Amino acid sequence: MKILVTGGAGFIGSNFIYWVLKNRDWEIINLDKLTYAGNLENLKGIENDPRYNFVQGDVCDSHTVNELMAKVDCVVHFAAESHVDRSVLEPAVFVETNVVGTQVLLQAALENKIKKFHHVSTDEVFGALELDGSKKFNEETPYNPHSPYSASKAASDHLVRAYGDTFGLEYTITNCSNNYGPYQFPEKIIPLFVTNAQEDKSLPIYGDGKAVRDYLYVDDHCEAIALVLENGKAGETYCVGGDSEKNGIEMAETILKALGKPKSLMTFVKDRPGHDRRYAIDHSKITKELGWKPRVTFEEGIAKTIQWNLDNKGWVENILSGEYQKYYEKQYGAR
Numbered sequence: 628m629k630i631l632v633t634g635g636a637g638f639i640g641s642n643f644i645y646w647v648l649k650n651r652d653w654e655i656i657n658l659d660k661l662t663y664a665g666n667l668e669n670l671k672g673i674e675n676d677p678r679y680n681f682v683q684g685d686v687c688d689s690h691t692v693n694e695l696m697a698k699v700d701c702v703v704h705f706a707a708e709s710h711v712d713r714s715v716l717e718p719a720v721f722v723e724t725n726v727v728g729t730q731v732l733l734q735a736a737l738e739n740k741i742k743k744f745h746h747v748s749t750d751e752v753f754g755a756l757e758l759d760g761s762k763k764f765n766e767e768t769p770y771n772p773h774s775p776y777s778a779s780k781a782a783s784d785h786l787v788r789a790y791g792d793t794f795g796l797e798y799t800i801t802n803c804s805n806n807y808g809p810y811q812f813p814e815k816i817i818p819l820f821v822t823n824a825q826e827d828k829s830l831p832i833y834g835d836g837k838a839v840r841d842y843l844y845v846d847d848h849c850e851a852i853a854l855v856l857e858n859g860k861a862g863e864t865y866c867v868g869g870d871s872e873k874n875g876i877e878m879a880e881t882i883l884k885a886l887g888k889p890k891s892l893m894t895f896v897k898d899r900p901g902h903d904r905r906y907a908i909d910h911s912k913i914t915k916e917l918g919w920k921p922r923v924t925f926e927e928g929i930a931k932t933i934q935w936n937l938d939n940k941g942w943v944e945n946i947l948s949g950e951y952q953k954y955y956e957k958q959y960g961a962r
Protein backbone atom coordinates (compact mmCIF):
# COMPACT_ATOMS: atom_id res chain seq x y z
CA MET A 628 0.00 0.00 0.00
CA LYS A 629 1.15 3.55 -0.77
CA ILE A 630 0.16 6.30 1.62
CA LEU A 631 0.37 10.05 1.59
CA VAL A 632 1.30 11.32 5.05
CA THR A 633 0.76 15.05 5.55
CA GLY A 634 2.74 16.84 8.26
CA GLY A 635 5.24 14.00 8.54
CA ALA A 636 8.09 16.28 9.63
CA GLY A 637 6.25 17.24 12.82
CA PHE A 638 6.14 15.42 16.13
CA ILE A 639 3.50 12.70 15.65
CA GLY A 640 3.94 12.49 11.86
CA SER A 641 7.66 11.70 12.10
CA ASN A 642 7.04 9.10 14.82
CA PHE A 643 4.32 7.59 12.59
CA ILE A 644 6.68 7.34 9.61
CA TYR A 645 9.30 5.51 11.73
CA TRP A 646 6.58 3.24 13.13
CA VAL A 647 5.19 2.35 9.69
CA LEU A 648 8.58 1.69 8.10
CA LYS A 649 9.41 -0.63 11.01
CA ASN A 650 6.07 -2.41 11.38
CA ARG A 651 4.41 -2.44 7.93
CA ASP A 652 5.53 -2.89 4.30
CA TRP A 653 3.80 0.33 3.14
CA GLU A 654 5.41 3.05 1.02
CA ILE A 655 5.16 6.65 2.17
CA ILE A 656 5.13 10.08 0.55
CA ASN A 657 5.51 12.78 3.20
CA LEU A 658 4.05 16.19 2.25
CA ASP A 659 5.14 18.89 4.68
CA LYS A 660 5.43 22.65 4.40
CA LEU A 661 8.22 22.77 7.02
CA THR A 662 6.68 25.46 9.19
CA TYR A 663 8.40 26.31 12.50
CA ALA A 664 7.16 22.90 13.74
CA GLY A 665 8.39 20.84 10.77
CA ASN A 666 11.95 19.57 11.09
CA LEU A 667 13.75 17.28 8.66
CA GLU A 668 16.22 16.43 11.44
CA ASN A 669 13.38 14.32 12.88
CA LEU A 670 13.60 12.04 9.84
CA LYS A 671 17.37 11.66 9.53
CA GLY A 672 17.14 7.99 10.48
CA ILE A 673 15.07 7.03 7.41
CA GLU A 674 15.75 9.76 4.82
CA ASN A 675 17.42 7.23 2.48
CA ASP A 676 14.87 4.46 2.94
CA PRO A 677 13.63 3.42 -0.56
CA ARG A 678 10.06 3.21 0.77
CA TYR A 679 10.12 6.87 1.84
CA ASN A 680 9.86 10.11 -0.17
CA PHE A 681 9.70 13.70 1.02
CA VAL A 682 7.96 16.56 -0.77
CA GLN A 683 8.05 20.08 0.62
CA GLY A 684 4.68 21.72 0.02
CA ASP A 685 1.53 23.17 1.44
CA VAL A 686 -1.68 21.20 1.99
CA CYS A 687 -3.55 24.31 0.82
CA ASP A 688 -1.89 24.06 -2.63
CA SER A 689 -4.36 21.99 -4.66
CA HIS A 690 -1.95 21.49 -7.57
CA THR A 691 0.73 19.80 -5.44
CA VAL A 692 -1.86 17.89 -3.44
CA ASN A 693 -3.56 16.54 -6.60
CA GLU A 694 -0.26 15.45 -8.11
CA LEU A 695 0.61 13.45 -4.98
CA MET A 696 -2.85 11.95 -4.50
CA ALA A 697 -2.62 10.44 -7.98
CA LYS A 698 0.29 8.31 -6.73
CA VAL A 699 -1.18 6.84 -3.51
CA ASP A 700 -3.93 4.55 -2.21
CA CYS A 701 -4.65 6.18 1.15
CA VAL A 702 -4.03 9.39 3.09
CA VAL A 703 -3.11 9.93 6.74
CA HIS A 704 -3.62 13.61 7.47
CA PHE A 705 -1.57 15.07 10.34
CA ALA A 706 -0.58 18.48 8.91
CA ALA A 707 -1.91 21.24 11.12
CA GLU A 708 -1.11 24.17 13.30
CA SER A 709 -1.17 22.26 16.58
CA HIS A 710 -0.39 24.57 19.52
CA VAL A 711 -3.29 26.07 21.50
CA ASP A 712 -1.31 29.06 22.85
CA ARG A 713 -0.27 30.05 19.32
CA SER A 714 -3.92 29.90 18.22
CA VAL A 715 -4.63 32.58 20.83
CA LEU A 716 -1.88 34.78 19.38
CA GLU A 717 -2.51 34.10 15.66
CA PRO A 718 -5.83 32.39 14.89
CA ALA A 719 -5.91 33.03 11.12
CA VAL A 720 -3.23 30.52 10.13
CA PHE A 721 -5.13 27.84 12.09
CA VAL A 722 -8.18 28.38 9.91
CA GLU A 723 -6.05 28.41 6.75
CA THR A 724 -4.11 25.20 7.39
CA ASN A 725 -6.51 23.21 9.53
CA VAL A 726 -9.77 24.05 7.78
CA VAL A 727 -8.91 25.15 4.23
CA GLY A 728 -5.98 22.69 3.99
CA THR A 729 -8.20 19.78 5.03
CA GLN A 730 -10.85 20.74 2.45
CA VAL A 731 -8.24 20.92 -0.32
CA LEU A 732 -7.02 17.42 0.63
CA LEU A 733 -10.58 16.03 0.78
CA GLN A 734 -11.43 17.39 -2.67
CA ALA A 735 -8.26 15.91 -4.15
CA ALA A 736 -8.91 12.59 -2.36
CA LEU A 737 -12.34 12.44 -3.94
CA GLU A 738 -11.12 13.35 -7.43
CA ASN A 739 -8.30 10.80 -7.24
CA LYS A 740 -10.52 8.00 -5.85
CA ILE A 741 -8.48 7.55 -2.69
CA LYS A 742 -9.40 4.27 -0.93
CA LYS A 743 -9.34 5.74 2.57
CA PHE A 744 -8.77 9.19 4.03
CA HIS A 745 -7.70 9.01 7.66
CA HIS A 746 -8.01 12.27 9.58
CA VAL A 747 -5.98 12.71 12.76
CA SER A 748 -7.95 14.84 15.20
CA THR A 749 -8.04 15.73 18.86
CA ASP A 750 -10.09 15.29 22.02
CA GLU A 751 -10.08 19.11 22.33
CA VAL A 752 -13.07 19.26 19.93
CA PHE A 753 -15.28 17.97 22.77
CA GLY A 754 -14.60 20.92 25.09
CA ALA A 755 -13.92 20.48 28.80
CA LEU A 756 -14.94 17.97 31.47
CA GLU A 757 -15.53 18.70 35.16
CA LEU A 758 -12.36 18.42 37.19
CA ASP A 759 -13.82 16.12 39.81
CA GLY A 760 -16.17 14.09 37.64
CA SER A 761 -15.61 10.55 36.41
CA LYS A 762 -17.07 11.36 32.97
CA LYS A 763 -14.89 10.80 29.91
CA PHE A 764 -15.18 11.77 26.24
CA ASN A 765 -16.37 9.12 23.81
CA GLU A 766 -17.45 9.00 20.16
CA GLU A 767 -20.97 10.23 21.10
CA THR A 768 -19.81 13.34 22.99
CA PRO A 769 -21.16 16.54 21.35
CA TYR A 770 -18.62 19.00 19.98
CA ASN A 771 -17.95 22.10 22.11
CA PRO A 772 -14.53 23.54 21.19
CA HIS A 773 -13.21 26.59 23.05
CA SER A 774 -9.91 27.69 21.47
CA PRO A 775 -9.29 28.80 17.88
CA TYR A 776 -7.16 25.62 17.58
CA SER A 777 -9.89 23.25 18.73
CA ALA A 778 -12.56 25.13 16.75
CA SER A 779 -10.46 24.74 13.60
CA LYS A 780 -9.97 21.01 14.27
CA ALA A 781 -13.72 20.63 14.91
CA ALA A 782 -14.43 22.34 11.58
CA SER A 783 -12.01 19.98 9.84
CA ASP A 784 -13.71 16.93 11.40
CA HIS A 785 -17.09 18.20 10.18
CA LEU A 786 -15.70 18.68 6.66
CA VAL A 787 -14.33 15.13 6.61
CA ARG A 788 -17.75 13.74 7.62
CA ALA A 789 -19.47 16.04 5.09
CA TYR A 790 -17.29 14.63 2.27
CA GLY A 791 -18.28 11.14 3.41
CA ASP A 792 -22.01 11.88 3.69
CA THR A 793 -22.29 14.07 0.58
CA PHE A 794 -19.81 12.54 -1.85
CA GLY A 795 -19.25 9.02 -0.48
CA LEU A 796 -15.58 9.55 0.41
CA GLU A 797 -14.34 6.62 2.52
CA TYR A 798 -12.89 8.13 5.69
CA THR A 799 -12.02 7.39 9.29
CA ILE A 800 -11.27 9.85 12.12
CA THR A 801 -9.35 9.43 15.37
CA ASN A 802 -9.75 11.91 18.24
CA CYS A 803 -6.90 11.39 20.62
CA SER A 804 -5.50 12.86 23.82
CA ASN A 805 -2.14 14.55 24.55
CA ASN A 806 0.73 12.71 22.88
CA TYR A 807 4.26 12.74 24.25
CA GLY A 808 7.55 11.15 23.23
CA PRO A 809 10.61 11.84 21.03
CA TYR A 810 10.71 14.84 18.65
CA GLN A 811 7.97 16.81 20.43
CA PHE A 812 8.45 20.54 19.85
CA PRO A 813 9.55 22.18 23.12
CA GLU A 814 6.56 24.54 23.25
CA LYS A 815 4.42 21.65 24.62
CA ILE A 816 4.39 21.05 28.37
CA ILE A 817 6.59 17.95 28.69
CA PRO A 818 9.57 18.94 26.51
CA LEU A 819 9.29 22.56 27.73
CA PHE A 820 9.46 21.52 31.39
CA VAL A 821 12.27 19.00 30.75
CA THR A 822 14.32 21.62 28.88
CA ASN A 823 13.79 24.34 31.48
CA ALA A 824 14.43 22.03 34.45
CA GLN A 825 17.73 20.83 32.94
CA GLU A 826 18.85 24.46 32.70
CA ASP A 827 17.57 25.30 36.24
CA LYS A 828 15.00 27.64 34.67
CA SER A 829 11.48 27.99 36.04
CA LEU A 830 8.64 25.71 34.95
CA PRO A 831 5.68 27.98 34.02
CA ILE A 832 2.51 26.38 35.38
CA TYR A 833 -0.68 27.94 34.01
CA GLY A 834 -3.27 29.19 36.53
CA ASP A 835 -3.68 26.94 39.58
CA GLY A 836 -1.96 24.00 37.85
CA LYS A 837 -4.98 21.76 38.33
CA ALA A 838 -6.08 21.43 34.67
CA VAL A 839 -5.90 17.76 33.69
CA ARG A 840 -4.78 16.17 30.45
CA ASP A 841 -4.68 12.48 29.47
CA TYR A 842 -1.18 11.56 28.26
CA LEU A 843 -0.70 9.01 25.46
CA TYR A 844 2.74 7.71 24.44
CA VAL A 845 3.18 8.56 20.76
CA ASP A 846 3.99 4.97 19.61
CA ASP A 847 0.66 3.83 21.02
CA HIS A 848 -1.07 6.54 19.00
CA CYS A 849 0.83 5.45 15.85
CA GLU A 850 -0.32 1.86 16.29
CA ALA A 851 -3.92 3.01 16.78
CA ILE A 852 -3.83 5.01 13.52
CA ALA A 853 -2.38 2.06 11.58
CA LEU A 854 -5.08 -0.30 12.93
CA VAL A 855 -7.84 2.18 12.06
CA LEU A 856 -6.42 2.68 8.57
CA GLU A 857 -6.30 -1.09 8.00
CA ASN A 858 -9.41 -2.30 9.78
CA GLY A 859 -11.49 0.70 10.88
CA LYS A 860 -14.94 0.87 9.31
CA ALA A 861 -15.36 3.68 6.78
CA GLY A 862 -17.37 6.57 8.19
CA GLU A 863 -16.41 5.75 11.79
CA THR A 864 -14.68 7.75 14.51
CA TYR A 865 -12.44 6.25 17.20
CA CYS A 866 -11.38 7.92 20.47
CA VAL A 867 -7.80 7.11 21.49
CA GLY A 868 -6.44 7.79 24.98
CA GLY A 869 -3.60 6.83 27.29
CA ASP A 870 -5.42 6.17 30.61
CA SER A 871 -2.94 8.58 32.24
CA GLU A 872 -4.57 11.71 33.64
CA LYS A 873 -2.14 14.25 35.10
CA ASN A 874 -2.45 17.90 36.05
CA GLY A 875 0.18 20.61 35.57
CA ILE A 876 1.51 20.37 39.12
CA GLU A 877 1.83 16.56 38.94
CA MET A 878 3.64 16.86 35.62
CA ALA A 879 6.10 19.43 36.97
CA GLU A 880 6.74 17.35 40.10
CA THR A 881 7.33 14.17 38.07
CA ILE A 882 9.86 15.87 35.79
CA LEU A 883 11.67 17.69 38.60
CA LYS A 884 11.95 14.47 40.62
CA ALA A 885 13.29 12.51 37.62
CA LEU A 886 15.93 15.17 36.98
CA GLY A 887 16.81 15.68 40.68
CA LYS A 888 15.76 19.35 40.58
CA PRO A 889 14.03 21.33 43.35
CA LYS A 890 10.29 22.01 43.48
CA SER A 891 11.14 25.70 43.87
CA LEU A 892 11.49 25.79 40.04
CA MET A 893 7.69 25.52 39.81
CA THR A 894 6.29 28.98 38.99
CA PHE A 895 2.59 29.77 38.73
CA VAL A 896 1.95 32.11 35.80
CA LYS A 897 -1.11 33.75 34.21
CA ASP A 898 -3.61 31.16 33.01
CA ARG A 899 -4.17 30.33 29.33
CA PRO A 900 -7.33 32.15 28.14
CA GLY A 901 -10.21 29.66 27.89
CA HIS A 902 -8.06 26.92 29.46
CA ASP A 903 -10.08 23.67 29.36
CA ARG A 904 -10.23 22.12 32.82
CA ARG A 905 -10.02 18.41 32.09
CA TYR A 906 -9.74 15.98 29.18
CA ALA A 907 -10.21 12.23 29.54
CA ILE A 908 -10.90 9.54 26.95
CA ASP A 909 -13.02 6.43 27.03
CA HIS A 910 -11.25 4.28 24.40
CA SER A 911 -13.50 1.22 24.75
CA LYS A 912 -14.72 1.36 21.10
CA ILE A 913 -11.26 0.97 19.53
CA THR A 914 -10.33 -1.58 22.21
CA LYS A 915 -13.43 -3.69 21.51
CA GLU A 916 -13.50 -3.37 17.71
CA LEU A 917 -9.80 -3.31 16.81
CA GLY A 918 -8.08 -4.81 19.87
CA TRP A 919 -6.07 -1.62 20.57
CA LYS A 920 -5.10 -0.43 24.01
CA PRO A 921 -2.23 1.72 25.27
CA ARG A 922 0.82 -0.48 25.89
CA VAL A 923 3.16 2.10 27.44
CA THR A 924 2.45 3.20 31.03
CA PHE A 925 2.97 6.84 31.96
CA GLU A 926 5.93 5.88 34.17
CA GLU A 927 7.68 4.07 31.26
CA GLY A 928 6.76 6.72 28.72
CA ILE A 929 7.90 9.72 30.73
CA ALA A 930 11.19 8.01 31.62
CA LYS A 931 11.85 7.27 27.91
CA THR A 932 10.86 10.81 26.89
CA ILE A 933 13.08 12.49 29.48
CA GLN A 934 15.98 10.24 28.46
CA TRP A 935 15.40 11.06 24.77
CA ASN A 936 15.56 14.78 25.55
CA LEU A 937 18.77 14.29 27.55
CA ASP A 938 20.33 12.25 24.71
CA ASN A 939 19.29 14.78 22.04
CA LYS A 940 20.31 18.10 23.52
CA GLY A 941 21.61 19.25 20.12
CA TRP A 942 18.16 18.74 18.58
CA VAL A 943 16.59 20.87 21.31
CA GLU A 944 19.32 23.51 21.14
CA ASN A 945 18.85 23.96 17.38
CA ILE A 946 15.20 24.75 18.03
CA LEU A 947 15.89 27.00 21.02
CA SER A 948 18.33 29.10 19.00
CA GLY A 949 15.95 29.49 16.01
CA GLU A 950 12.76 31.49 15.52
CA TYR A 951 11.21 29.75 18.55
CA GLN A 952 13.13 32.21 20.73
CA LYS A 953 10.77 35.02 19.72
CA TYR A 954 7.70 32.99 20.58
CA TYR A 955 9.17 31.91 23.92
CA GLU A 956 9.94 35.50 24.93
CA LYS A 957 6.46 36.69 23.98
CA GLN A 958 4.87 33.88 25.96
CA TYR A 959 7.10 33.58 29.03
CA GLY A 960 9.67 36.43 28.98
CA ALA A 961 13.44 36.06 28.47
CA ARG A 962 14.89 32.54 28.88
Ligand code: NAD
Binds near residue numbers: 747748
Ligand atom coordinates in the same frame (compact mmCIF):
# COMPACT_ATOMS: atom_id res chain seq x y z
P1 NAD B 1 3.31 19.47 15.01
O1 NAD B 1 2.98 20.91 15.19
O2 NAD B 1 4.45 18.88 15.74
O3 NAD B 1 3.54 19.16 13.46
C1 NAD B 1 2.72 19.68 12.46
C2 NAD B 1 3.39 19.42 11.11
O4 NAD B 1 2.51 19.89 10.08
C3 NAD B 1 4.73 20.14 10.93
O5 NAD B 1 5.69 19.28 10.37
C4 NAD B 1 4.39 21.28 9.98
O6 NAD B 1 5.50 21.68 9.18
C5 NAD B 1 3.28 20.65 9.15
N1 NAD B 1 2.42 21.66 8.53
C6 NAD B 1 1.85 22.73 9.15
N2 NAD B 1 1.16 23.45 8.24
C7 NAD B 1 1.27 22.80 7.04
C8 NAD B 1 0.77 23.05 5.74
N3 NAD B 1 -0.01 24.11 5.48
N4 NAD B 1 1.05 22.16 4.77
C9 NAD B 1 1.85 21.09 5.01
N5 NAD B 1 2.38 20.82 6.22
C10 NAD B 1 2.08 21.67 7.23
O7 NAD B 1 1.95 18.70 15.34
P2 NAD B 1 1.73 17.28 16.07
O8 NAD B 1 1.72 17.49 17.52
O9 NAD B 1 2.61 16.28 15.45
O10 NAD B 1 0.22 17.01 15.62
C11 NAD B 1 -0.08 16.34 14.41
C12 NAD B 1 -1.57 16.20 14.24
O11 NAD B 1 -2.12 15.50 15.35
C13 NAD B 1 -2.31 17.54 14.20
O12 NAD B 1 -3.35 17.43 13.26
C14 NAD B 1 -2.89 17.70 15.60
O13 NAD B 1 -4.06 18.45 15.58
C15 NAD B 1 -3.16 16.24 15.94
N6 NAD B 1 -3.13 15.94 17.38
C16 NAD B 1 -2.00 16.21 18.11
C17 NAD B 1 -1.97 15.85 19.46
C18 NAD B 1 -0.75 16.11 20.32
O14 NAD B 1 -0.80 15.84 21.52
N7 NAD B 1 0.36 16.59 19.79
C19 NAD B 1 -3.08 15.25 20.05
C20 NAD B 1 -4.23 15.03 19.27
C21 NAD B 1 -4.23 15.36 17.92
Ligand code: DAU
Binds near residue numbers: 814
Ligand atom coordinates in the same frame (compact mmCIF):
# COMPACT_ATOMS: atom_id res chain seq x y z
O1 DAU C 1 -5.53 17.02 23.89
C1 DAU C 1 -4.87 16.93 22.66
C2 DAU C 1 -4.10 18.20 22.38
O2 DAU C 1 -2.95 18.17 23.24
C3 DAU C 1 -3.67 18.36 20.93
O3 DAU C 1 -4.80 18.44 20.12
C4 DAU C 1 -2.79 19.58 20.75
O4 DAU C 1 -2.29 19.62 19.43
C5 DAU C 1 -1.60 19.49 21.70
O5 DAU C 1 -0.83 20.66 21.62
C6 DAU C 1 -2.09 19.28 23.13
O6 DAU C 1 -2.77 20.47 23.60
P1 DAU C 1 -2.64 21.02 25.11
O7 DAU C 1 -2.97 22.44 25.10
O8 DAU C 1 -3.36 20.13 26.05
O9 DAU C 1 -1.02 20.76 25.32
P2 DAU C 1 0.05 21.68 26.04
O10 DAU C 1 1.27 20.85 26.16
O11 DAU C 1 0.15 23.02 25.44
O12 DAU C 1 -0.58 21.88 27.51
C7 DAU C 1 -0.83 20.75 28.35
C8 DAU C 1 -1.33 21.26 29.70
O13 DAU C 1 -0.25 21.93 30.37
C9 DAU C 1 -2.45 22.27 29.61
O14 DAU C 1 -3.33 22.09 30.72
C10 DAU C 1 -1.76 23.61 29.73
C11 DAU C 1 -0.58 23.29 30.65
N1 DAU C 1 0.64 24.10 30.39
C12 DAU C 1 1.15 24.12 29.13
C13 DAU C 1 2.27 24.87 28.85
C14 DAU C 1 2.83 24.91 27.44
C15 DAU C 1 1.27 24.78 31.45
O15 DAU C 1 0.82 24.71 32.60
N2 DAU C 1 2.39 25.50 31.17
C16 DAU C 1 2.91 25.59 29.90
O16 DAU C 1 3.93 26.30 29.72
